[in-house]
Amino acid sequence: MNLFINGVDIYKDVSVNYCTHEMFAEKxxxxxxxxxxxxxxxxxxxxxxxxxxxxxxxxxxDTGKMFIHSMTSENGLxxxxxxxxxxxxxxxxxxxxxxxxxxxxxxxxxxxxxxTFQTYGCTDQVYPYMVQDRExxxxxxxxxxxxxxxxxxxxxxxxxxxxxxxMESKAPAGSLLVDQNGHFSYHDDRAACFGSxxxxxxxxxxxxxxxxxxxxxxLRPEGVKVSSSGEAARFAKGLLRxxxxxxxxxxxSRSLLPGYAAASLLKLETKKASAWNGTVFVYKVRHDxxxxxxxxxxxxxxxxx
Numbered sequence: 001m002n003l004f005i006n007g008v009d010i011y012k013d014v015s016v017n018y019c020t021h022e023m024f025a026e027k028x029x030x031x032x033x034x035x036x037x038x039x040x041x042x043x044x045x046x047x048x049x050x051x052x053x054x055x056x057x058x059x060x061x062d063t064g065k066m067f068i069h070s071m072t073s074e075n076g077l078x079x080x081x082x083x084x085x086x087x088x089x090x091x092x093x094x095x096x097x098x099x100x101x102x103x104x105x106x107x108x109x110x111x112x113x114x115x116t117f118q119t120y121g122c123t124d125q126v127y128p129y130m131v132q133d134r135e136x137x138x139x140x141x142x143x144x145x146x147x148x149x150x151x152x153x154x155x156x157x158x159x160x161x162x163x164x165x166x167m168e169s170k171a172p173a174g175s176l177l178v179d180q181n182g183h184f185s186y187h188d189d190r191a192a193c194f195g196s197x198x199x200x201x202x203x204x205x206x207x208x209x210x211x212x213x214x215x216x217x218x219l220r221p222e223g224v225k226v227s228s229s230g231e232a233a234r235f236a237k238g239l240l241r242x243x244x245x246x247x248x249x250x251x252x253s254r255s256l257l258p259g260y261a262a263a264s265l266l267k268l269e270t271k272k273a274s275a276w277n278g279t280v281f282v283y284k285v286r287h288d289x290x291x292x293x294x295x296x297x298x299x300x301x302x303x304x305x
Contacts, residue, residue: 204226
C-alpha cells in the first residue's frame, strides 16, 4: 500500500488500522477514511492541514487526488477524512446566467475549484436562464445533470459529466460471478416506479412516459423552472429516469476486489438467483482495505430512456 500526503508516501511511518474508500457514480464526491497510529511520532513533521492532498494506492485500486476535510487525534490515533471534492466545493453561492451552455457551466465550475472538466456522451444544451440560489456549485451542476439524463463524478482532480443512457449502452467492462464465497442481496422495488413524469411551469409544460410502462403513477416534481415546453419534456425524461433507475438493485460483498470502480458496467452471473443475471450498472463501490472486503452496489440498466 502507498499513502501519499502532499506527494510524500507516509505508509511505512504509520500503522494503519482502518481504511475505507467509497466511490460514487453520481451526485456526491468519493470519500476516504483512514485511521492510524503514529508509531514514529512523525505527525508534527508532516503538518498536513485541511485541504492537503492525500492519495492511496493498493494494487489496482487508486483513490486519485483527494482533499483532507477533517483530522482528529485521540490517544495516539489519527483519523483523516478526505473527499475528492476540494474544500471550496462546500461554499454555497447565488448567481444567475443567461444563455449559458451545459459545457460552459461545467468548465466554469471546474475551473473555480481547480479541477479540469470532461464529458462523455452529453449534449451541450443551452439554457436561456439559470439561477443558483444559495447552493454549492456541485449541487447545482448535479441538479442540472439529472435534468439532462446525465450524472457527474469528481475524481482525481477532474469533474466528469456523462450521459447515463450512453454509458449504459456500452459493452460490460467485465463480469461478476456471485457464488458461495460472497454475500449478496437483491431488491425489486419496481412496483414503486412511476409510469410518466409531468412538468408545469407557467405557460410551459411537458411530459414523458416510460416505454412499456406498467404503472399509471405520475411523477409531478415541484419547483422545476423551464423556458419552453420542449425543455420541460426533456427534463421530464431526465427526472423520470433519475427516480425509476433504482427499481431493481443489489449488492455483493466478498474479499477485496481492487479492480472494480463505480460507473462501470458488469455482466452479473448468480447461480442461486439466475433471474438477476445480465448487465448491471455499478453505482457505488466500497473498499475496506484493512478488513479485506469490497462491496459492490449495482442496479439494472434502464432501457428505452
